[in-house]
Amino acid sequence: MSDHAIPLDAETKAVEMPEDHRDELRLWLRLLTCSNLIEGEVRRRLRERFDVTLPRFDLMAQLDKAPDGMTLSDLSKRMMVSNGNLTGLVERLVASGHLERRVSELDRRAQIIRLTEAGQAEFRTMAAEHESWIAELFGDLTEKEQRDLMRLLAKTKLSARRAVSGEA
Amino acid sequence: MSDHAIPLDAETKAVEMPEDHRDELRLWLRLLTCSNLIEGEVRRRLRERFDVTLPRFDLMAQLDKAPDGMTLSDLSKRMMVSNGNLTGLVERLVASGHLERRVSELDRRAQIIRLTEAGQAEFRTMAAEHESWIAELFGDLTEKEQRDLMRLLAKTKLSARRAVSGEA
DNA sequence: ACTATTTATTTTAAGCTTAAAATAAATTCG
DNA sequence: CGAATTTATTTTAAGCTTAAAATAAATAGT
Secondary structure, three states: OOOOOOOOOOOOOOOOOOOOOHHHHHHHHHHHHHHHHHHHHHHHHHHHHHOOOHHHHHHHHHHHOOOOOEOHHHHHHHHOOOHHHHHHHHHHHHHOOOEEEEEOOOOOOOEEEEEOHHHHHHHHHHHHHHHHHHHHHOOOOOHHHHHHHHHHHHHHHHHHHHHHOOOO | OOOOOOOOOOOOOOOOOOOOOHHHHHHHHHHHHHHHHHHHHHHHHHHHHHOOOHHHHHHHHHHHOOOOOEOHHHHHHHHOOOHHHHHHHHHHHHHOOOEEEEEOOOOOOOEEEEEOHHHHHHHHHHHHHHHHHHHHHOOOOOHHHHHHHHHHHHHHHHHHHHHHOOOO
């Protein structure tokens, strides 16, 4: 398994010896550093260039893919944030004219949220620039490196999901 | 460069044609998903097992590595969060008995923050378990995959840093 | 020594985020 | 039908986070 100098109990396996997981910890910290570094820069640029926050951008991105609108619950599931969080986020984006809400005709509890025309236009401008920022941030990786990273992250995602759910 | 069907201006390069950066965007979204998935699970477990938040855990982790304590500014730089953020975080951990602060003798503006004995003991218990959670979350990756991922993330970090600073 | 600047920290205002409790409409089932 | 449950959403309380303004002590330059 590991080449590290883990004290072993002579003949047997590492009995009662807590395993050394420092490598995994380093891997996690590096993954987190990358993610935070990029996310932080994207936040900064969104604010600087468009005076918009990342959560608002993410919300608009979801709605841009759903021209007929979505309910708060749908959005909540897609974005993996709480319902209460979305309530406030949508409120502010309605106030600023980016979103519109109407009560569902089929279910009087639910609301359908949509981008306004102005909201969509603004989002698409931002999205185009955002995409080029991401390309710039990953720019020093070759195509092969990008593919490899993609594959390894796919596996990481599955591994984490397995551990998050009851697991095996 | 890319195999994709980007409309080209016959003889020349892709003149005035915005490039397709969807692959980089997908890569970024996958990286973010992995990071959020793991971070969310770590937060959940820290809360469930130890009733502690991730920011508090991170703060204690920094202080555990500095037995003689650190100033708020040092902590701020190390943790890459704002000074104001730390003010509140430290306040709450002092109140709960995990940290102690004393005014620096050399500089009456500065405070030296340290883990209390109780705080250190509690942190080390948490850290040991935390490390095993991380190993579990990355558990499905082989050692080679972990090494490869480590290397690719190192390169990603450099790439992002280059783009964040003025760049080339 | 005095003024200007820098550095360490706190405060403030705004927004993001969550879990848990509350509301209210829809659905299920006896 | 009518009670019990589920589902959609909002509210609440607490904490995290930041940028920008405010304080206050230290340092530098004259």
